[in-house]
Amino acid sequence: MAAAAQQPITYTLSFPNAVHHEADIKVVFAELPAGLFSVRMARSSPGRYALHEFAKNIYKVKAYNSVGQEITLTRPNPHQWDIPSHDGTVTITYTLFGDRADGTYNGISEEHVHLNMPATLMYGLGLDNRARLVQFNLPAGKNWQIATQLKKETTPNTYTAPHLQYLMDSPVEISDLKFSEWQLPAQNKTIRIALHTQAGDKAFADYTTKAKKVVAEAGAVFGQFPDYDFNSYTFLACYGPQAVGDGMEHRNSTFITSSQPLENNVNTHLSTFSHEYFHSWNVERIRPKSLEPFNYAEANMSGELWFAEGFTNYYGDLVLCRSGVNTVTEYAQNISAELNHVLNSPGHQYFSPVQMSYQAPFVDAAQSIDPVNRVNTYISYYPFGSVIGLALDLTLRTRFKIITLDTYMQAIWRKHGQPEIPYTLTDLENILGSVTRDPEFAQAFFQQHIYGLKLADYKFLLAQAGFLLRPVNPNKASLGLTLLNFRNNAAVIQTGTLVGSPLYQAGLDREDVIQTIAGKKINSYNDLAAALAAHKPGDRVNITYTPRVGASKETIVTLIPDPQLEAVPYETAGLPLTKQMKAFRASWLSSKVKSGRK
Ligand SMILES: [Zn+2]
Numbered sequence: 111m112a113a114a115a116q117q118p119i120t121y122t123l124s125f126p127n128a129v130h131h132e133a134d135i136k137v138v139f140a141e142l143p144a145g146l147f148s149v150r151m152a153r154s155s156p157g158r159y160a161l162h163e164f165a166k167n168i169y170k171v172k173a174y175n176s177v178g179q180e181i182t183l184t185r186p187n188p189h190q191w192d193i194p195s196h197d198g199t200v201t202i203t204y205t206l207f208g209d210r211a212d213g214t215y216n217g218i219s220e221e222h223v224h225l226n227m228p229a230t231l232m233y234g235l236g237l238d239n240r241a242r243l244v245q246f247n248l249p250a251g252k253n254w255q256i257a258t259q260l261k262k263e264t265t266p267n268t269y270t271a272p273h274l275q276y277l278m279d280s281p282v283e284i285s286d287l288k289f290s291e292w293q294l295p296a297q298n299k300t301i302r303i304a305l306h307t308q309a310g311d312k313a314f315a316d317y318t319t320k321a322k323k324v325v326a327e328a329g330a331v332f333g334q335f336p337d338y339d340f341n342s343y344t345f346l347a348c349y350g351p352q353a354v355g356d357g358m359e360h361r362n363s364t365f366i367t368s369s370q371p372l373e374n375n376v377n378t379h380l381s382t383f384s385h386e387y388f389h390s391w392n393v394e395r396i397r398p399k400s401l402e403p404f405n406y407a408e409a410n411m412s413g414e415l416w417f418a419e420g421f422t423n424y425y426g427d428l429v430l431c432r433s434g435v436n437t438v439t440e441y442a443q444n445i446s447a448e449l450n451h452v453l454n455s456p457g458h459q460y461f462s463p464v465q466m467s468y469q470a471p472f473v474d475a476a477q478s479i480d481p482v483n484r485v486n487t488y489i490s491y492y493p494f495g496s497v498i499g500l501a502l503d504l505t506l507r508t509r510f511k512i513i514t515l516d517t518y519m520q521a522i523w524r525k526h527g528q529p530e531i532p533y534t535l536t537d538l539e540n541i542l543g544s545v546t547r548d549p550e551f552a553q554a555f556f557q558q559h560i561y562g563l564k565l566a567d568y569k570f571l572l573a574q575a576g577f578l579l580r581p582v583n584p585n586k587a588s589l590g591l592t593l594l595n596f597r598n599n600a601a602v603i604q605t606g607t608l609v610g611s612p613l614y615q616a617g618l619d620r621e622d623v624i625q626t627i628a629g630k631k632i633n634s635y636n637d638l639a640a641a642l643a644a645h646k647p648g649d650r651v652n653i654t655y656t657p658r659v660g661a662s663k664e665t666i667v668t669l670i671p672d673p674q675l676e677a678v679p680y681e682t683a684g685l686p687l688t689k690q691m692k693a694f695r696a697s698w699l700s701s702k703v704k705s706g707r708k
């Protein structure tokens with residue numbers, strides 16, 4: 111809680127050199143306790159799990175006392191500035207550079223000011239509970255407006271946040287914005303889309319019509335909308351060459367960005383819209399204990415991302431199907447892509463979904479220059495968690511009939527989301543036990559599929575809804591899913607070969623160059639396809655290759671069936687769709703807004 115008597119920390123942001131991607135920022139810290147005062151730039155940002163070292167884009171840092179005299183600053187570590195002594199008021203000024211408008215970084219240009227607060231604002235140590243006031247000096251001659259979840263004050267272009275956590279969670283989009291908004295049923299809550307794009311009004315109208323359906327359908331999963339702070343939720347959409355594709359969830363808003371224009375991409379952009387909006391329940395209010403409070407000075411590790419991100423991914427797609435934005439066939443294609451990735455990645459033999467979630471600080475927009483063995487050891491908790499959501503939903507529907515994943519999500523919402531009590535993995539398991547009234551089932555499911563390495567029987571589960579999981583080309587011979595790069599008339603193995611694949615078994619690895627297969631020279635993708643087409647799975651063929659070091663080698667590989675999978679509706683596959691399957695599928699994929707609303 112903010113102490114009412116204390117002056118808020120005041121931030122003033124100006125953009126006189128936006129053309130070169132700079133902002134001038136001034137922060138006034140008043141009523142400081144005597145002694146050493148330290149300010150920092152965040153190293154991490156909520157919703158992104160790697161370290162981003164935001165201090166790297168800050169320069170010309172200066173400090174002044176209450177009468178405007180410059181005072182001494184020292185640098186104890188790369189993220190921090192220390193002021194050894196002061197007179198109770200410290201003003202810091204600095205220049206910020208930002209040229210990547212996405213969910214994590216900043217885009218400052220003549221087109222817009224797009225700010226993620228941890229990448230933007232310095233904070234003072236020990237002042238987390240102080241209120242904040244943020245003032246924007248907008249450039250003259252532009253028709254710019256401000257969109258943010260910060261609380262709007264009566265002074266123009268002025269906003270407040272009750273404390274540091276809310277400030278950091280509140281991104282801002284300033285540009286020539288288009289708006290659409292509507293009220294949620296039976297509540298005094300506004301849903302708003304603030305759109306920065308070069309698109310025309312027709313595309314925006316189409317986007318808004320479909321967006322309303324997505325919002326309603328997401329609400330129907332939980333049977334209730336969150337009680338948004340300050341009575342509104344804002345989509346901060348930035349689509350066009352000024353942006354980079356991303357989506358980032360926040361309590362009462364989301365950044366949804368893409369370099370692709372809105373025209374002809376309405377449904378693609380709604381996929382991110384749907385995912386991020388689901389987060390306003392799952393992760394923003396149904397919150398893993400491991401992320402509370404968010405630590406801006408370190409990487410934040412959570413073993414729950416298979417649920418927080420993965421189940422959100424599952425519902426992001428499901429809501430698009432239920433709302434009619436995507437067809438059942440398109441939904442089946444989404445499932446196919448995810449199952450293909452998860453079932454064909456050796457990673458599921460290395461780490462459980464909980465352990466995969468622990469990898470986030472190494473993979474979520476993290477960068478390093480040394481090669482890693484992730485082709486073999488890693489599966490993103492997004493598709494991994496998503497197919498676990500699919501497995502749990504279909505298992506519940508098969509085994510417990512009227513209990514579904516929606517029932518489970520509603521129970522988690524009531525126990526943890528609505529009262530905002532952070533959850534643990536044990537809580538998730540216990541709630542599964544209580545909604546099914548079968549704690550043994552819940553325990554087995556978690557032991558096998560969440561803490562363990564066991565994959566669900568997707569072929570059986572999908573068949574209940576009349577979807578056939580099958581190999582796309584069962585008779586096609588393959589070397590496995592290893593990535594080959596055809597350059598300079600040679601087939602270069604680009605990444606490590608997949609554990610168990612023919613190339614791996616034969617001892618080939620990264621940077622080896624394949625020369626011939628069964629005597630045929632391989633110069634291009636077409637050469638490779640032709641060489642494999644002359645054989646069938648199980649054939650043993652000669653392969654010659656040049657390893658990274660040394661002379662050419664010759665070995666034998668055993669070709670396997672093309673491992674690619676697809677899930678197709680029974681009716682498409684020419685199989686009979688029974689009444690029971692039809693009913694199962696309808697209950698799963700049909701809209702819950704009309705029929706199931708409480
Ligand atoms: Zn923008």
Ligand SMILES: [Zn+2]
Pocket residue numbers: 359385386389419422
């Ligand atoms: Zn997400």
